[in-house]
Amino acid sequence: MSLTYKTFNYLPGFSCLGGECEDTCCKDWDIWFDQPHFELLQATINQHGGEQSEKFSRYIRINKSSTASGHNYAQLNLRPDGSCPFLLADGWCELHSQFGEKPLSNVCAFFPRVLSRQGDIVELSGALSCPEMVRKCLFAEDDIEIVDFEPAILPRPDDYPLTRELALPAENFYYDNFVVVRDALLRLCKLEGFGFESRLYFLANFANRVAGFYHLEAEAKGGRLLDSELKQARSISMLERMDNYVSNYTAAEPMAIIVIQAVLQLRIQQFPREAYSQFIKQVFAGYEALLPETCGTDELDDALPPDMLWLAYQERRGLVDSYFSNELDRCFTRYLINCIYREWFITMPDLFTYVHMLVIRLAILRFLVYSHPAIIQIAERLHQNAQQADENDIIKLRECLVDVVYKNSRAIDHNTMFLKVVYDAIYEQQMMTYEYSLPFIKF
Ligand code: SF4
Incomplete structure (x- = not known):
C-alpha cells in the first residue's frame, strides 16, 4: 500500500x-530501547570499544520484569542527577554525534x-x-x-x-468516523470571526451533542445522527447563537479556580523540586502577596482563598488581555489545534471526555500564562505609562509563553499518570459533565 x-x-x-x-x-525521562535498536547500538559500540562500551554495560540494562516485551526490551538508567550518561557538556548526545540516529532508541532519535x-x-x-x-x-x-x-x-x-x-476500515463506528469528526473539530478551532472561548465552546457543545450515539461502544446506526450534527456544526446561525451565549456568560462561582489550584498544589506536593513546581510556587506567591497580612498561608500548604484568587486572577487576566489578547488568542488556538491533531480522541472512550479534559488542561495553561510574574510586569508597566505593547514586549511575552508551554506540557500534557489523577478527581467530583464546561472555558 x-x-x-x-x-x-x-x-x-x-x-x-x-x-x-x-x-x-536528555534528562529525567524514561528511555526504553526496543530489541532491534538495543542490539544495533550494542554492535555499533562494540565495534568502537572504549569508554562507550563501559557506559553501555553500566547504564543500559535488559528489562527482566514480567511486563518486558520487544518494545521495552532494555532501559537506559540515568545518572543520580537525572541526566543521561551520554549527554555531553555542550548539550549534545555523545551517541548521536558519533553514530548518527540509526542505533538510537526511538524516543532519542525522534x-x-x-x-x-x-x-x-x-x-x-x-x-x-x-x-x-x-x-x-x-x-x-x-x-x-x-x-x-x-x-x-x-x-x-x-x-x-x-x-x-x-x-x-476498522468495523467500528467510533474509529471509522475518527478522521471526519477530527476534521470537524479542527475546522471549529480555526473559525475566524469567533473568539477563542467561543470556539472552545463549539467543541464542547458538539462533543456533548454526539455523546449519546458516538462513542467506543456505539453502533453504526448512529450514522445519520452524526451526519446531521456534523452539518449543524457548520451552521453559522447556530454558531453565532452559541457565541452570543458564551459572551454573556459570567462565572459567578470560583469553581474552576478551586480545581486548578488543587491540581497545581498536587503537582507541587508530588514533584517539589522540578522547575515547573518552582514556577507554580512563584505564581501563587504573587497572589499570596495580595492578601492582607492577617490571612497569610503557611508555605502554600493551605489553599489560597478561592474568592480572592478568582477576583485577582480575573483582574490580571483583564490587564494582560488588554495588551496581548490577539497574540494570546492565536497562540492558544495553535496549541489547541496541535493537541487535537496529535492526541487522537479515540484513545478515550468518548469524545466529550476528551474535549472536557482538553478544556481543563487549557484552563490550567491559561491560568499560568495570565499569572506569569514577567507577563504581568510588562502589562503593569504598559498600563502605568499609558503605552501600547511594542515589538520588544511581544518578544518578551513570547519568551514567557515558550517557557510556560513546554514546562506545562512536560509536567501535565505528556504525563499520563498525572493526567489520570486529574481525570479521577474531576470524575469523583462529578464534574465530567457539560454543565461544568463553560466555567473552565470562560476561565
Ligand atoms: S530543542 Fe527540543 S529536541 Fe532539541 S534538546 Fe531541546 S528539547 Fe530536546
Whole structure:
C-alpha cells in the first residue's frame, strides 16, 4: 500500500537546537530501547570499544520484569542527577554525534516528533514539551495548515516508530468516523470571526451533542445522527447563537479556580523540586502577596482563598488581555489545534471526555500564562505609562509563553499518570459533565 505523509506546515522546518537549547530532553525521562535498536547500538559500540562500551554495560540494562516485551526490551538508567550518561557538556548526545540516529532508541532519535498512522496516511506531529517545537508551532508566520511531506525529512525515513495506528476500515463506528469528526473539530478551532472561548465552546457543545450515539461502544446506526450534527456544526446561525451565549456568560462561582489550584498544589506536593513546581510556587506567591497580612498561608500548604484568587486572577487576566489578547488568542488556538491533531480522541472512550479534559488542561495553561510574574510586569508597566505593547514586549511575552508551554506540557500534557489523577478527581467530583464546561472555558 502506498502511504501519504501529512504534517503541519511549520514542522518540516524544525531542527533540534542541541547545545543552544534552554533545556534538554536528555534528562529525567524514561528511555526504553526496543530489541532491534538495543542490539544495533550494542554492535555499533562494540565495534568502537572504549569508554562507550563501559557506559553501555553500566547504564543500559535488559528489562527482566514480567511486563518486558520487544518494545521495552532494555532501559537506559540515568545518572543520580537525572541526566543521561551520554549527554555531553555542550548539550549534545555523545551517541548521536558519533553514530548518527540509526542505533538510537526511538524516543532519542525522534523526539519531539510523533508519528501516527490512520489508514494509508502517516501523520507527523510535534510534542510541545520541546521549547523549540513550541516556538515553531505558536509563532510561525503562516497560518497553520496540514500539508504533505516527504519521509526523507525524518531522522530515520525507513525505520520510524508509530506511536499509534488505526487500520481503516476498522468495523467500528467510533474509529471509522475518527478522521471526519477530527476534521470537524479542527475546522471549529480555526473559525475566524469567533473568539477563542467561543470556539472552545463549539467543541464542547458538539462533543456533548454526539455523546449519546458516538462513542467506543456505539453502533453504526448512529450514522445519520452524526451526519446531521456534523452539518449543524457548520451552521453559522447556530454558531453565532452559541457565541452570543458564551459572551454573556459570567462565572459567578470560583469553581474552576478551586480545581486548578488543587491540581497545581498536587503537582507541587508530588514533584517539589522540578522547575515547573518552582514556577507554580512563584505564581501563587504573587497572589499570596495580595492578601492582607492577617490571612497569610503557611508555605502554600493551605489553599489560597478561592474568592480572592478568582477576583485577582480575573483582574490580571483583564490587564494582560488588554495588551496581548490577539497574540494570546492565536497562540492558544495553535496549541489547541496541535493537541487535537496529535492526541487522537479515540484513545478515550468518548469524545466529550476528551474535549472536557482538553478544556481543563487549557484552563490550567491559561491560568499560568495570565499569572506569569514577567507577563504581568510588562502589562503593569504598559498600563502605568499609558503605552501600547511594542515589538520588544511581544518578544518578551513570547519568551514567557515558550517557557510556560513546554514546562506545562512536560509536567501535565505528556504525563499520563498525572493526567489520570486529574481525570479521577474531576470524575469523583462529578464534574465530567457539560454543565461544568463553560466555567473552565470562560476561565
Ligand atoms: S528539547 Fe527540543 S530543542 Fe531541546 S534538546 Fe530536546 S529536541 Fe532539541
